[in-house]
Amino acid sequence: MSRVGKIARRTFLVGSAAIAGGVAFGYYMYKRPAKNPLLDDLAAGEAALTPYVMINAEGITLITPRADSGQGVYSVQAAMIAEELDVDLDQVKVDPGPPSPAYYNTALAEEAAPFRPTNEGFTAESARGMMDVLMKFLGMQVTGGSTTVPDGYEKLRIAGAVARETLKAAAAAETGVPVSQLKTERGAVILPDGTARNYVDLAAKAAEIDPVEKVVLRDPSEWRLMGKPMMRHDILAKSTGTLTYGIDAKIDGMVHAAIKLNPRQGGAMISYDDSAALALPGVQKVIPIKGGVGVIASNTWYAIQGAEAVACDWGPAPFPPEQAQHWEALASSFTAEAQDSQQRNDGDVEAALEGAQVIEAEYRAPYLAHAPLEPISAIVQVTDERVDIWTGTQIPRFVQSNVAKMTGLDADNVHVHVMMMGGSFGHRLEDEVVKQATELAIAMKGTPVKLTYSREEDMIHDFARQIAMGRGRGAVKDGKVHAFDLGIAMPSVVVSQLGRQGLNMPGPDTQIVAGAWEQPFAIPNYRVTGYRAPQLAPISSWRSVGASSNGFLHDGFLDELIHAAGADPMVERIRLCWHEPSRKVLQAVKEMSGWDGFEMGENRGRGVAFTLSFGVPVAEVVEVTNTDRGIKIDKVYVAADVGKIVDPINFDNLVKGGVIWGLGHAINCEITYTDGIVDQTNFHVYEGLRMYQSPQIEVQGLENASKIRGIGEPPVPPAAPALANAIFAATGQRLREMPFNKFIDFV
Amino acid sequence: MKLNVNGADHEVDVDPNMPLLWVLRDELGITGPKYGCGIAQCGACTVHIDGQAVRSCQVAIGDLQGDVTTIEGLGTPDALHAVQAAWVEHQVAQCGYCQSGQIMQAAAMLELNPEPTDADIDAVMSGNLCRCGTYPRIRAAVKTAAANLKGA
Amino acid sequence: MRIMHLGVIAALLSTPIWAADTEIEITPLPEGSVNSEDGLAAWDRIYQVTSHPRCSNCHVGASNVPMWSGPSYGGKPRPHGMNVNAGESRIGAEYVLCSTCHAYREVTGTRLPHAAPQVAADWRLAPVEAEWFGKSSDYICAQLRDPARNGDRSYLDVAAHLEHDVILHWAWDPGAKREPAPFSLQEHVNDILAWGAAGMPCATD
Incomplete structure (x- = not known):
């Protein structure tokens, strides 16, 4: 099989070493100081180990280093290893493992390369290869960007295959039966006479021999697990209240803590008075920290009450205090000086618009909170020798190095225990809560401190999704879209987010135009320009990042032009789309919805939207009724292409969830600032979709794309424009700003 | 106390x-x-x-x-309540953080209303927020649980 | 099992929803001691109370859907969030009991902003015949003096009702920065007494 050669070149080799009572495939890499991974990469046939399988007397543990915030990636990662290892998921334990440079995320960096995902040419692939190198330097064990599946698709299967072949070699050495006569099944090597030698019993022998490095991955047609419906390993625990999330963790002797931070995020605390707080029951101590105070108590509720009772004098916000100023900053950024990128400039837009009847529109997308239902929390215990951290995080390596710096200990002595997460949506790509808990734990040396954010503190200090403004100009000709010119202004998410980790990101920020510049439409005169607005409020990655706003700006404006051309929104998108897998998702939703035009009779209508993001083309059709009490979303049809679907059930659930996420925020969510303080403090004014508003959703997964991709984020961007386009079809009212409930009622 | x-x-x-x-x-x-x-x-x-x-x-x-x-x-991993069994069967959970509350609300509803309509389910379950958007599966699981309780 | 729970609901329905926690003086005025003009002026103040969102949000009609309107909610009136429907029981028995969120609360504590209001009673809608939301002064005036629609109460009974019902008391002391009902509970009771002594006049008389 041709894959073998490719694997050798890409140096996915696995070592093994004996550890206490068992064998870990590749585990010894943890123990080695981080070498220069670039040298490893250059020296073909060496290094960059894949430490994903551990076997000892207790059984088989699969290491699944990408964090599970609810998207089911522990199960998906385990399935990819188990497929080649020949174990079933009910036979193994799943563990996120420790932070290690070995778990860098290749696919995340690929997404940052400035090449369209539809471009698989030499230069694009080379640049993506360089990003791989960059990631190795950074050693970013990051979960994000819908990259878990593409990043692990080869690595994890190879890890499973190497472990399997090494175990077979161990069985051969023990029994004298040649490897060619051995089979593997359900965690055992099967001898020709049918005798089973369990992996667990072979582990000691396997630890003594060199791992088998050359493996052949199975053809998908031979898969037992992947591609078929799976039972997620955490479903039983999540259905019985027995799963321990970060917020549920308990360490012997721990105290509880809450914080009160300057509500003007990032502002200073000038002074505080803790006398009222200290008089409250259960409150033990008030400790000043950066930008606020922490309150130590015997119970979370006492701590929260205590924090509310501390009187603080706050400094000003380190950004413009009023929301209108933020919009003004964006509006002023459509200038040559602020231009960040113009990677799409087909035909001659200016010439095409010259003398034409120009259609112009301005679109807006607000700040948004991530607001996972589990507020953020962390337990930190600091001693002279070591630090232990229990928290739900997508960035364990940053957590480790940041806490090492704060405590003066070596990173090796900072132990991060990644906990299950009650949602994230990008929220847990930040580690402020860990830093604050560490400040408190340093002050309480030896005592584990559990810091839990109240919902209000979480909402106010969530690093918001960027605001974005789009200005479109366009023209139509002969019933077709002839010119499309979109400028997008936003502050840089990447600069804000990586800046908090002390990192620079040189060059253009592709997120400013993500979900817009790379859309596969053959519009003859087609330009997308990114403008970098000044950094305003601190912002962070929010489920689908740049595309979360830009899908709306791009597809909403495209819909306007198509209607202006008098064309059918579905037919014209399909006509314009040159990318085969993308066109097929459009054709799929056309068939699923029985599309015969945007009109559906009186007070009804349908809209279609399409966004290619994270390499995944997604098309959505939304059907609405304009009732006397407002808009009712009747039905949604979605088609998406991730190349290969690892688990159809999880795929279906994530697509539906992504659509509901996109619709809910488009309808009723925004974060705004008054006097530098977030106005929305809890779910009473930040609802998202509830069940009664949740439409029927029909999902189809296609597998025409050449690369495997993740599905966590791509269903989000087209949801808002599909709804706006449907509302236009039903009412004639064009919505160009989210949330839509500022302009129209919903049932 | x-x-x-x-x-x-x-x-x-x-x-x-x-x-x-x-x-x-x-x-x-x-x-x-x-x-x-x-x-x-x-x-x-x-x-x-x-x-x-x-x-x-x-x-x-x-x-x-x-x-x-x-x-x-309500039930344990070894002895599931009918509502929990339906939640497992439909693999409702994503992050799962809201599901304890969803299940408790659904179980209370089925005690009072063993055959809820879609509208009943929407009326009862809309106070329980799910940020992951598992509502379609919650609806299906409630119906399965109702059917199983009826047959029990 | 099921029977037990239906029993719970029956118990809730029969729970008296009054408890004396606020001292109100009811000093009836001699009949006819208030002239019709002053009686109508008293009524106008009463109407300011009955039409205030703090009161009218739960005095809704046969939709059985409480409203979220008024300064605490901003914007235009909208139905109670979460698709709440109190049902014909008016306590949510058919769907979600009001008391699922509006829990019984006797212990005085901080009343949380934006949380479900709570009193030492089972939260509920006013009876359907006492519909006030969106209704005119004339409509409510006629309703309040109509025994068929006011719970078979004289105006003195209405005043006594105001003394007893702790949900009504909450309207004047909602806490958590919510805007209270206009005037004070005592002033409102005094207006009822004056309106009654004037013969319960309505502008349409």
Whole structure:
């Protein structure tokens, strides 16, 4: 099989070493100081180990280093290893493992390369290869960007295959039966006479021999697990209240803590008075920290009450205090000086618009909170020798190095225990809560401190999704879209987010135009320009990042032009789309919805939207009724292409969830600032979709794309424009700003 | 203050204003009921008091009257309640954080209304927020649970 | 099992929803001691109370859907969030009991902003015949003096009702920065007494 050669070149080799009572495939890499991974990469046939399988007397543990915030990636990662290892998921334990440079995320960096995902040419692939190198330097064990599946698709299967072949070699050495006569099944090597030698019993022998490095991955047609419906390993625990999330963790002797931070995020605390707080029951101590105070108590509720009772004098916000100023900053950024990128400039837009009847529109997308239902929390215990951290995080390596710096200990002595997460949506790509808990734990040396954010503190200090403004100009000709010119202004998410980790990101920020510049439409005169607005409020990655706003700006404006051309929104998108897998998702939703035009009779209508993001083309059709009490979303049809679907059930659930996420925020969510303080403090004014508003959703997964991709984020961007386009079809009212409930009622 | 949770008696010495939720979680170590909002907006903390679904973040421990059942008392991994079995069958959970509350609310509904219509389900379950968007699966699981309870 | 829970609901329905926690003086005025003009002026103040969102949000009609309107909610009136429907029981028995969130609360504690209001009673809607939301002064005036629609109450009974019902008391002391009902509970009771002594006049008389 041709894959073998490719694997050798890409140096996915696995070592093994004996550890206490068992064998870990590749585990010894943890123990080695981080070498220069670039040298490893250059020296073909060496290094960059894949430490994903551990076997000892207790059984088989699969290491699944990408964090599970609810998207089911522990199960998906385990399935990819188990497929080649020949174990079933009910036979193994799943563990996120420790932070290690070995778990860098290749696919995340690929997404940052400035090449369209539809471009698989030499230069694009080379640049993506360089990003791989960059990631190795950074050693970013990051979960994000819908990259878990593409990043692990080869690595994890190879890890499973190497472990399997090494175990077979161990069985051969023990029994004298040649490897060619051995089979593997359900965690055992099967001898020709049918005798089973369990992996667990072979582990000691396997630890003594060199791992088998050359493996052949199975053809998908031979898969037992992947591609078929799976039972997620955490479903039983999540259905019985027995799963321990970060917020549920308990360490012997721990105290509880809450914080009160300057509500003007990032502002200073000038002074505080803790006398009222200290008089409250259960409150033990008030400790000043950066930008606020922490309150130590015997119970979370006492701590929260205590924090509310501390009187603080706050400094000003380190950004413009009023929301209108933020919009003004964006509006002023459509200038040559602020231009960040113009990677799409087909035909001659200016010439095409010259003398034409120009259609112009301005679109807006607000700040948004991530607001996972589990507020953020962390337990930190600091001693002279070591630090232990229990928290739900997508960035364990940053957590480790940041806490090492704060405590003066070596990173090796900072132990991060990644906990299950009650949602994230990008929220847990930040580690402020860990830093604050560490400040408190340093002050309480030896005592584990559990810091839990109240919902209000979480909402106010969530690093918001960027605001974005789009200005479109366009023209139509002969019933077709002839010119499309979109400028997008936003502050840089990447600069804000990586800046908090002390990192620079040189060059253009592709997120400013993500979900817009790379859309596969053959519009003859087609330009997308990114403008970098000044950094305003601190912002962070929010489920689908740049595309979360830009899908709306791009597809909403495209819909306007198509209607202006008098064309059918579905037919014209399909006509314009040159990318085969993308066109097929459009054709799929056309068939699923029985599309015969945007009109559906009186007070009804349908809209279609399409966004290619994270390499995944997604098309959505939304059907609405304009009732006397407002808009009712009747039905949604979605088609998406991730190349290969690892688990159809999880795929279906994530697509539906992504659509509901996109619709809910488009309808009723925004974060705004008054006097530098977030106005929305809890779910009473930040609802998202509830069940009664949740439409029927029909999902189809296609597998025409050449690369495997993740599905966590791509269903989000087209949801808002599909709804706006449907509302236009039903009412004639064009919505160009989210949330839509500022302009129209919903049932 | 005394309270009975999942059939066991407990005594706690706390401020009578402390919400039941925090007594359960931090004093008794019963963490199935979740903290999501603290103001009855999300439903993640839902428990039963004498069989009625109640947001435990809204009940001051000093005002508690009746026996408390949490998700841990509804059924266990070895002996699932019909609603939990339906949740497993449909693989409802994504992050799963809201699901304790969803299941407790659904179980209370089915006690009173064994054959809920779609509209009934939407009316009862809309107080329970799911940020992951598992509503389509919750609807299906409620119906499966209703059918199984009816057959039982 | 099911029977037990239906029993719970029956018990809730029969729970008296009054408890004396606020001292109100009811000093009836001699019949006819208030002239019709002053009686109508008293009525206008009463109407300011009955039409105030703090009161009218739960005095809704046969939709059984409480409203969220008024300064605490901003914007235009909208139905109670979460698709709440109190049902014909008016306590949510058919769907979600009001008391699922509006828990019984006797222990005085901090009333949380934006949380479900709570009193030492089972939260509920006013009876359907006492519909006030969106209704005119004339409509409510006629309703309040009509025994068929006011719970078979004399104006003195109405005043006594105001003394007893702790949900009504909450309207004047909602806490958590909510805007209270206009005037004070005592002033409102005094207006009822004056309106009654004037013969319960309405502008349409």
